[in-house]
Amino acid sequence: MATRTIEASDLALLEAAASAVPDPELPVVTLGDLGIVRGVAVADDGAVEVRLTPTFVGCPATEVIAADVRAAVEARLVTLGGAGAGAGAGSGSGAGAGADTSGDAGSTGSAGAVADLAHVEVRTRMEMSPAWSTDWISDDGRRKLAEHGIAPPRGGRASGIVAVTIGRRAGLGEASPLAGASPQPPTPCPRCGSTSTRLISAFGSTPCQSLRACRACGEPFGAMKAL
Amino acid sequence: MTTPVAQYALQLGDDALILSQRLSEWCAHAPELEEDVALANLALDLLGQARTLLTYAGSLEGRGRSEDDLAFLRTEREFRNVLLVEQPNGDFAMTIARQLYFATYQYELYAALCESTDAELAGLAAKAVKEVAYHRDHAVQWTLRLGDGTEESRRRMQEGVDQLWPYTAELFEADAVALELAGSGAAVDPRTLRPAWEASVAEVIEAATLTMPSGDWQPRGGRAGKHTEAFGLLLGEMQALHRQFPGAAW
Numbered sequence: 001m002a003t004r005t006i007e008a009s010d011l012a013l014l015e016a017a018a019s020a021v022p023d024p025e026l027p028v029v030t031l032g033d034l035g036i037v038r039g040v041a042v043a044d045d046g047a048v049e050v051r052l053t054p055t056f057v058g059c060p061a062t063e064v065i066a067a068d069v070r071a072a073v074e075a076r077l078v079t080l081g082g083a084g085a086g087a088g089a090g091s092g093s094g095a096g097a098g099a100d101t102s103g104d105a106g107s108t109g110s111a112g113a114v115a116d117l118a119h120v121e122v123r124t125r126m127e128m129s130p131a132w133s134t135d136w137i138s139d140d141g142r143r144k145l146a147e148h149g150i151a152p153p154r155g156g157r158a159s160g161i162v163a164v165t166i167g168r169r170a171g172l173g174e175a176s177p178l179a180g181a182s183p184q185p186p187t188p189c190p191r192c193g194s195t196s197t198r199l200i201s202a203f204g205s206t207p208c209q210s211l212r213a214c215r216a217c218g219e220p221f222g223a224m225k226a227l
Numbered sequence: 228m229t230t231p232v233a234q235y236a237l238q239l240g241d242d243a244l245i246l247s248q249r250l251s252e253w254c255a256h257a258p259e260l261e262e263d264v265a266l267a268n269l270a271l272d273l274l275g276q277a278r279t280l281l282t283y284a285g286s287l288e289g290r291g292r293s294e295d296d297l298a299f300l301r302t303e304r305e306f307r308n309v310l311l312v313e314q315p316n317g318d319f320a321m322t323i324a325r326q327l328y329f330a331t332y333q334y335e336l337y338a339a340l341c342e343s344t345d346a347e348l349a350g351l352a353a354k355a356v357k358e359v360a361y362h363r364d365h366a367v368q369w370t371l372r373l374g375d376g377t378e379e380s381r382r383r384m385q386e387g388v389d390q391l392w393p394y395t396a397e398l399f400e401a402d403a404v405a406l407e408l409a410g411s412g413a414a415v416d417p418r419t420l421r422p423a424w425e426a427s428v429a430e431v432i433e434a435a436t437l438t439m440p441s442g443d444w445q446p447r448g449g450r451a452g453k454h455t456e457a458f459g460l461l462l463g464e465m466q467a468l469h470r471q472f473p474g475a476a477w
Contacts, residue, residue, distance in 0.1 A: 057354055058275020128279070129350030131357065202361055203265035207272065211261065227357050 003081075003116045006042055010080055015040040017076035018050050024064040025206050028148040031065065035136025038127055040073070047121035048073060053132045055227070056207035066124040073122045081117035134208075134227045151187045151212065151223035187223050189214035197221075232345055233287035234307070234404045235414050237297070238450060239336075240280030241308035244298055245458075246329060247273035248465050249316060258319055265365060269326070272358045279351050299469035303459055304452040311394040313449070313458045317387065320373050320380065324387030326366035331427050332398045334359045335420045344412040367431050374435025385437050392440035397447040399424070404450075 018040060019032025031037050031052075038051035050069050054062050134153035137145075142152035188195045194216035202225070204211040209222040250270035257263040281294040311329055316322045337359055340352035373384040399421040401409075408414030432439050448454070468475060 054275075054354075056272060056275060056358060057279055057351070058271045058273070060271070127350075128354050129346065131350070131354040133357075201261040201265050202365060203261075203268035205264070207268055207358075211264070225361070 011040045013080060014048060014073050014076055017072045018069045021068045021072045025061045028144045029141045033138050033141030033144065047123050050124045051127050052124055053127050055132050059207050069124055070122045077117045077120055134224055145224065146190045149190050149221055151190050151221060153224040153226045187212060189217060189219065190221055191219045192217040229288040231404050231407050232413055233284045235408050236280045236284040238307040240277045240284055241306050242312050243273040243280065244277035245308045246312040247277060248461060249312065252316055269362050276355050283347050299466045303454055303462055306452060307450055309397045309449040310446055310455055311391065311398065313454060313461060314391060314394060315457050318383055320383035321387040323366055323369040323373065324391050327370050327428065327431060328391060328395050330359055330362040330366050331424050332420065334363045335423050336415055339415040348413065370431050371435045374437040388432060388437060389440045393442060393444045393446055396445035397449060400447060402450045
């Protein structure tokens, strides 16, 4: 029966389901790769709450991401109920079959009360703090971005506030878009690997990308902004 | 009855919203395609900040108003944005001058607001200051390029910084809301932002071979809902759809 407690081990599976959702703008990477999924827990009212963080505050993909995550977690809940019900039959399982959300918030914290898994409410919550940084993009995510023709963000940036140097960039942008105190080597071309690339504009096709071009192969490409 | 934090969030949210609307007007009119994309991106960042701030203001005032209610159903006198952000775009140099002044201010503001005792404001500021760093860089690069460019671009850039200079005084004016909240550490006293702002702007203007503007005329009133003539037209355009088709959604 699909009616049982949501255990901590279930939450890990639900988080994995949320993390596996592809980014709607950059479908080659998952939300997990991007570091957007912050965690999954059962709220006091019995709902499953997925905490997400926006990359840019105004990113239009944010609402699509939330909807996709809800759908993925709801689907995973249904299969959880069907498969491993026996193993997870912990505290007072099977008692009130059909009871949707248990009003008496018995256990707080990570695991929840008895519920019909197919009818548990799934919510998403946007968490602004701590602020997302491109440092949170996984190595796997960086590799997939590069393979897709998008230069990954320059690694190793301390996640502090980036200072702007006042001075003209040769040819408007030889160095990184924000040439901070520690100049970084130029972004390599994801197509041919040449490091002779130039910044066309710090703003590109999505809020998180800038637009660059390769001098060697001539190909223009998007590059994730370091944030 | 609205709280001081709600009023403060409304001020900052209105600044972001109105500048976002102004920058959106450039879409398909910018000097080059890359600038179309850049200005639209700036507008989008500001819209995201505005949505967060207006939603927060609405939740605090306890009247059940959503971000859309606040953006589309208030009248001119109910908006709390500074006069600088509502000034017409003018030519590209004028828009860049407005960006230089405002992005430099917003950068200093958000950097300081990261330390706010209000967790919501601090969280947004920590996020937004990284975005605004790019806005400021964009304005700085164009100011240098236009100021230290041709005779014509230099003339226009100088005209831009000169014409908008009077409106910068209001950015650093301590109104009652900001002062009260600065006392408790929730807000930033706007006056404290001026030295860093002025040093930064002066450095850019000098590097761009331009002359630092001066003058005593300091129009103000935005924080009290007293706006300039152009603002009514901006609101008319921004609110028309929502007022004709209430609740319209994409």
